[in-house]
Amino acid sequence: MNTTSPAPQPVLSGRGLVKRxxxxxxxxxxxxxxxxxxxxxxIGDNGAGKSSLIKALSxxxxxxxxxxxxxxxxxxxSSPMDAREAGIETVYQTLALSPALSIADxxxxxxxxxxxxxxxxxxxxxxxxAMQRIAREKLNDLGLMTIQNINQAIETLSGGxxxxxxxxxxxxxxxxxxxxxxxxAALGVKESRRVLELIQDVRSRGMPIVLISHNMPHVFEVxxxxxxxxxxxxxxxxxxxxxxxxxxxxxxxxxLEAPEIAAMA
Amino acid sequence: MxxxxxxPRKQQEFEQGLxxxxxxxAAFTPHNRSFLQSTQHLLHGHPTMIPVIVLILSIxxxxxxxxxxxxxxxxxxxxxxxxxxxxxxxxxxxxxxxTAGIDLSVGxxxxxxxxxxxxxxxxxxVPTPLAILIGFGGGALAGGMNGFLVTRIKLPPFIVxxxxxxxxxxxxxxxxxxxxxxxxxLDEVAPLLKLFGETIAIGGARITYGSILMLAIxxxxxxxxxxxxxxxxVYAIGDDKxxxxxxxxxxxxxxISVYVLAGVVCAIGGWASIGRVGSVSPQxxxxxxxQSITAVVIGGISLFGGRGSIAGxxxxxxxxxxxxxxxxxxxxxxxxxxxxxxxxxxxxxAIDQWIRKVSS
Numbered sequence: 001m002n003t004t005s006p007a008p009q010p011v012l013s014g015r016g017l018v019k020r021x022x023x024x025x026x027x028x029x030x031x032x033x034x035x036x037x038x039x040x041x042x043i044g045d046n047g048a049g050k051s052s053l054i055k056a057l058s059x060x061x062x063x064x065x066x067x068x069x070x071x072x073x074x075x076x077x078s079s080p081m082d083a084r085e086a087g088i089e090t091v092y093q094t095l096a097l098s099p100a101l102s103i104a105d106x107x108x109x110x111x112x113x114x115x116x117x118x119x120x121x122x123x124x125x126x127x128x129x130a131m132q133r134i135a136r137e138k139l140n141d142l143g144l145m146t147i148q149n150i151n152q153a154i155e156t157l158s159g160g161x162x163x164x165x166x167x168x169x170x171x172x173x174x175x176x177x178x179x180x181x182x183x184x185a186a187l188g189v190k191e192s193r194r195v196l197e198l199i200q201d202v203r204s205r206g207m208p209i210v211l212i213s214h215n216m217p218h219v220f221e222v223x224x225x226x227x228x229x230x231x232x233x234x235x236x237x238x239x240x241x242x243x244x245x246x247x248x249x250x251x252x253x254x255x256l257e258a259p260e261i262a263a264m265a
Numbered sequence: 266m267x268x269x270x271x272x273p274r275k276q277q278e279f280e281q282g283l284x285x286x287x288x289x290x291a292a293f294t295p296h297n298r299s300f301l302q303s304t305q306h307l308l309h310g311h312p313t314m315i316p317v318i319v320l321i322l323s324i325x326x327x328x329x330x331x332x333x334x335x336x337x338x339x340x341x342x343x344x345x346x347x348x349x350x351x352x353x354x355x356x357x358x359x360x361x362x363x364t365a366g367i368d369l370s371v372g373x374x375x376x377x378x379x380x381x382x383x384x385x386x387x388x389x390x391v392p393t394p395l396a397i398l399i400g401f402g403g404g405a406l407a408g409g410m411n412g413f414l415v416t417r418i419k420l421p422p423f424i425v426x427x428x429x430x431x432x433x434x435x436x437x438x439x440x441x442x443x444x445x446x447x448x449x450x451l452d453e454v455a456p457l458l459k460l461f462g463e464t465i466a467i468g469g470a471r472i473t474y475g476s477i478l479m480l481a482i483x484x485x486x487x488x489x490x491x492x493x494x495x496x497x498x499v500y501a502i503g504d505d506k507x508x509x510x511x512x513x514x515x516x517x518x519x520x521i522s523v524y525v526l527a528g529v530v531c532a533i534g535g536w537a538s539i540g541r542v543g544s545v546s547p548q549x550x551x552x553x554x555x556q557s558i559t560a561v562v563i564g565g566i567s568l569f570g571g572r573g574s575i576a577g578x579x580x581x582x583x584x585x586x587x588x589x590x591x592x593x594x595x596x597x598x599x600x601x602x603x604x605x606x607x608x609x610x611x612x613x614x615a616i617d618q619w620i621r622k623v624s625s
Contacts, residue, residue, distance in 0.1 A: 060511070081513040096511035098504040100571045105497055110513030112494040124493045153309065156623060 009072060011036050011208050012057065012088070012177050017066035019052050026052035027063070028232030034177060039199065039209045041219040044229030045252055050212055051181075053229065057210070058090040058179055059083030070176060081110070089174030093181040095166040099155035104128070104135040106154055107169045138172040139165070142198055160191030164198065171202045178202060179210040184218055196222055216245040228252050308616070309623040312565040312573050315616060316580040319563075319609070323584060327591025335594055338470035345472070348560075348586035349479040350375075350541050353534035354553055355560035355578035356482050357527040362561050363490075364523050365503040365570025366415065366422035371531050372553030373433035374407045376546075379535035380441045383545030386455035387446050393457040401532045407433060408528020412521035430554065437547050446545035462540030475537045482530060483579045490575050499523060503570025559606060560585060563613045567621065584609065 014032035018025070026049045034040050044050045055061040057068065059077030067074050070086055077083045080090070097106045108131045114120035115127045132150050139150075144164045154162055163183060170178045180199065184192040192215075199222055203209055213219050219226060220240045228235045228251050235251060236258040243251075243259075250256035298306065308314055328335045354371045361368040378400040385396035407429070414425040451459055461475035490496035498519050501509040510516045542549055562568060563584055564577025585606055592602045 079513075080511055081515075084513055090511075092511055094508065094511075096508040098501040098508055098512075098571065100504045101497070101500060105501075106512075109497070109501055109509070112497065114494075123488075124495070125488075126492050126494060126497070128492075153623075156306070156309070 009036075010034055010069075011071060012210075013069045014053075014057065015067050015069075017053065017056055017068070018064045019049075019056060019061060020064055025232055027056065027066075030066075030229070030233045032057070032227065032234060033237075034208050034210055035225075036208055037203070037206055038224040039203050039211055039222050041211045041213060041223035041226045042229060043213065043216075043219060043226060043248065043252055048229045048252070049232040050229050052232075054090070054179055054181055054210070054212055057083070058088060060090075084110075084173070087174060087176030088179065089170035089177070090179040091163075091166045091170045091181065091183055093185060095162055097154045097162060097166060100153055102151040102153055103139075103157075103165055104132045104150045106165060107131070107135045107138065107172065111173065134172075138168050142168050142171065142201060144168060144198075158191070159187055160194055163187060163191070163195050167195065167198050167202065171205075171207065174207060177208055177210065179212075181212045182214065183211070184213065184215055192218065216248065219248075220245055228258075230254065305620060305623050308620050312567075312617075312620060313577045313580060314565075315613075316564050316577055316584060320580050320584050320587065323587045323591065327587060327595070331591055331594035335591065338468050340590065340594075342470035342472050342476070344583065344586040344590050345476045345479075346541075347589070348582040349473065349475040350534055350538050350550065351553060351556045351560055351585070352479040352579060352582040353482055353530060353537060354557035355564070355582050356479075356486055356575070357530035357534070358557040358561050359564075359566055359573075359575055359578045360486070360499065360523050360527045360530070361422065362558075362566055362568060363499050363503045363570060363573065364520055365506070366520075366523075367426065367558065367568070368411065368422065368524070368527055369426040369554050370407070370411060370430040370433055371527065371534075371557055372550050373430045373437065374404055374528055374531040375535040375538060375553065376550055377407070377433045377437040377440075377535070378404050378532040379539050379545055380437050380547050382458060382536060383446045383451070383455075383539065384440055386458060387450060387545075390454075393455040396455070397457070397536055400535060401529055404528040404530075404532025404535070405525045406528070408524040408526070408531070409521060411528070412524030415524065416517040416520045441545070441547040443547055445547065448543045451539070451544065458536065458539045458545070459543065460540055461537040462543060473540070475541050478533070478537050479579075482533065483575060486530075487575045495519065495522070500571050503572075505571070556585070559610050562617075563606075563609050565613065565617065567617045568614065569617075569621070572617070572621070581613075 010033040012034040014030065017027045017030040017032070019027040030049065030053055032053060042050055042053065052061065056063050059080045059082045062078055068077070069075065070088070075086055077086070083090070098109065113127045113130050115125045119125040120127065136150050142164065154165065157165070167180070167183070183195050183199065187195060196218060199209060199211065211219070211223060223240050226238050226240055226248060228238065228248065230252060238248065238259065247256065251258055334340060354375060357371050358368055381403050382396045382400040385391040385399060386393045391399070411425055411429055414420050415422050461473065461478055463474045464471045490499060498509065498514045501512065501514060502516050502519055506516055538550060539545055560581035561578045562581070564573070564579065564581030566573030566577050588605055589602050592605070
């Protein structure tokens with residue numbers, strides 16, 4: 001396997017995706033491919049349809065037309081829960097954490113573990129110790145744990161720590177794909193560095209990652225391939241080593257013609 | 266795509282100064298905090314602490330002022346008995362407020378369901394247990410209506426429940442002809458309706474079944490809110506509804522179930538209120554809506570949702586009870602009771618605002 005011919009079977013792919021909002025066409029026959037083990041960056045100008053693409057892949061919006069395939073099988077997501085159950089975890093730009101609740105509560109939000117036996121089955125009692133233990137393990141795995149208290153509220157954490165919890169949650173439960181929307185947008189230089197390390201850490205365990213970012217240095221640093229989105233569709237996919245950041249910006253804004261290799265990079 | 270073929274990426278040029286910097290940014294380390302910050306953090310973790318302290322202090326102060334009769338088992342059990350109905354309503358109110366909503370109709374649902382139970386059992390002659398069950402069903406329906414309007418029609422809870430408060434009150438006057446069902450009639454036809462007025466005497470204390478019911482309701486809700494997924498979802502929705510939705514919680518379904526449960530708790534309160542008053546009285550508990558909100562707020566549950574313990578409103582109701590009893594025993598005019606409770610409410614909200622600003 002070399003860098004120019006990726007594995008033939010994409011983990012996650014989209015064909016002819018269309019999403020309209022009234023008269024606005026946010027996705028206009030867009031295609032998408034994510035291959036095993038890679039970090040695919042998705043870049044595009046404001047209004048290019050990146051968000052709609054990502055929301056479609058993570059189940060937050062439903063498509064008007066087109067097909068999404070996971071491991072070659074067509075899938076249909078009508079809610080974020082559907083995508084999560086299929087193994088696609090998303091780290092939203094807003095993080096989707098509940099600030100007043102604890103780290104452990106947040107990591108297991110929507111997929112709580114119940115106690116075994118009577119208490120769990122009939123009283124629906126939660127197994128707090130198990131959830132706290134697993135949450136601690138998952139944070140440890142990513143080297144995020146010098147935490148003294150897994151029960152401290154999210155709002156008592158710094159921005160980087162919150163991002164860390166959100167990434168850890170996605171990495172812990174995502175079995176197929178992790179999608180990250182602008183993970184460094186709200187962070188300082190040092191915290192961004194830590195989050196980029198986290199992203200590479202997650203990839204090194206074989207998890208493919210879709211990274212949406214406006215930050216060209218970050219994109220060129222961590223991405224294996226770059227999907228350039230323009231006017232509601234995939235313009236081209238490039239290798240970060242073949243082009244410069246200004247080339248990428250030129251493609252994305254229409255200042256340069258898309259390269260010929262577009263279709264199957 | 267394999268790792269070995271990738272050129273190892275370097276740090277960005279502008280980041281090279283980072284080498285010598287403090288790397289502890291995303292690490293979770295303890296900080297040194299001032300006393301005030303520590304207090305803030307402590308209260309953030311334990312929002313019921315202030316109400317508990319206020320309750321203990323008020324008991325000590327009124328005990329000192331009013332003398333030993335304040336501490337008599339009779340008086341203490343009387344305080345619990347007096348706050349039992351408001352306490353039950355505060356429990357229902359807490360559920361809604363935890364979701365960042367508010368329910369102005371709790372008192373109206375309670376009185377309406379007590380009237381329905383009374384009319385069915387006495388005027389129509391339905392077996393009393395069935396009448397009570399229908400009342401519970403009515404409570405669920407009334408709460409469900411509020412929940413439907415809030416989630417599906419997307420109206421603000423304040424407006425929905427302000428409207429339903431009036432609607433339920435009008436229905437209550439219509440069904441009852443604004444007439445009470447007298448105590449003797451209940452004793453003859455449907456004594457079960459007065460069950461929660463019965464008392465157990467232990468020493469000098471006279472504990473009503475209604476008091477026990479209130480404590481049981483709080484205990485059950487405490488378990489549900491802290492030890493079931495549904496309970497954690499209620500907190501998450503009140504905290505940040507959009508995040509909860511993205512985390513995979515069916516927020517609207519959970520919200521409707523919150524209003525339904527609150528309605529059922531109000532209906533249980535309606536049954537208990539018949540025992541407390543001794544009759545089915547359509548004009549009773551007119552101020553119960555606002556008193557229940559007062560108890561919730563004094564109990565440290567945030568009006569902005571997602572914060573506070575269900576134990577808080579119980580403490581809040583008891584604080585109100587202790588103030589009323591203590592001030593009466595000391596011989597202070599009733600208006601000063603209102604004055605004191607008013608300040609307590611404002612101070613409680615101010616403290617909540619401060620606690621919510623906690624940061625690391």
